[in-house]
Amino acid sequence: MPNTLPSQLVRDILQHIRVNALEAGTRLPERGLAEALRVSRSPVRAALQQMARQTLIERHPDGGFMVGERSHEQPVLPEETESPMESIYLQIAQDRLAGLLPDRITENELMRRYGVTRSQLSDILRRIVQEGWIERLPGHGWLFIEAMTSPDAYAQGYRFRLLIEPAGILEPGFTLDVPRLLQCREEQRVLTEGMVNVVSPAQIFDANTRLHETIAACSGNTFILDSLRRLNRIRRLMEYQKAVDREQALRRCKEHLVLIDLLLERRTVEAAEFMRQHLQSAAREKQLSAAG
Structure with a gap:
């Protein structure tokens, strides 16, 4: 599938449907989607038409489009060739x-x-x-906008994440967003079952940051979530510069599944410790790959 904006928006709209747990029959207004995805209505309209042709959504009897029965079936991380x-x-x-x-x-x-x-x-x-x-x-x-451009800054970013992400799970206001976590779990499952070997580095990065930011949002602490979002924005380019080690990526996705299950089982203390170990291990691997 060509990597045009409407084609990219198909994935984003599916993600929007699943993250917000929209049921079959729910209308998909162009204006609302355009505002949520920060694009104009024209590419949203083209994406919705493309999705309707693929039966990922359905046409509403009164005009426009609505969530369909198949909207929750297709993986959010489709196979993609570099265009x-x-x-x-x-x-x-x-x-x-x-x-x-x-x-x-x-x-x-x-x-x-x-x-x-x-x-x-x-x-x-x-x-x-x-x-x-x-x-x-x-x-x-x-x-x-500013980006991380040095290994030292990249290492500092991981040390900062070690300070805030495990602590966020232990925040007094931590409340699970089960629908969003389940959607993240589905994305990670799709990756572990082979898609991690074929999707783009950007897709892997987006799926992983989406999970970590979802967990940060559960903390109920706005400062933790805002800090992590800003950090992810400025480290994105540094991630693209690194060669993707698919074996490492697979290992991280499997760890993500363990982390999600700990959270869904309400084992927050264990989840916080697992998050700490997960970030420490990832930081070590990144530093070794940079040194090599």
Whole structure:
């Protein structure tokens, strides 16, 4: 499937349906989805039409679309081959990390540098905006947002996560969001059953950060969740720079399943300790891979 914006939004809309536990028959308004996904209505409309053709959703008798019986059946992490636009997206990320792109840049400069049309660039920029590492300047141009660019900063990020993520599980206001955790569990299960070997690095990163941020949200502590979200935004590019070790990724996904099950069984003290061990192990592996 081409990696156009509507094709990307199919996955996002399925995720929206499942995270919010929308039942079959629930209407899917274009405007509401566009606001939730931070895009215009036109690509949302195209994505909904594509989903209807694939019978992932159904047409509402009064017009528009609604959640269908199959909306909860398809894995959120479909097999994906790298498209030309995916390659350009990753090249922009790599050039930004390498210091080859300035903080401020215009669309014309990006079009000339990467040989893309304005329409193609628009799709790529919408994706980067959604991921939180670029923003439009008032009037003209774009501004890249800070990113981790050094191994030391990357290690500090993991040490910070060790401080806040296990503690978040032990917060007095910690309350399980069971539907969201179950959706995360399904994503991790799909990955462990073979998809981790075929999906893109971005999909692995998104599935894993979605789980960790869901758990942080359960803490009830806004500062923990906001801090983790900001950290994930600025470490995203550093993750893309690293070669994906599929065996390590599989091991992490299996650990995620154990962590989710501990939480669902209300074994919060064990879950907090498991989270600590999980992050420590991941940090060691990342440092070893960087050194190698």
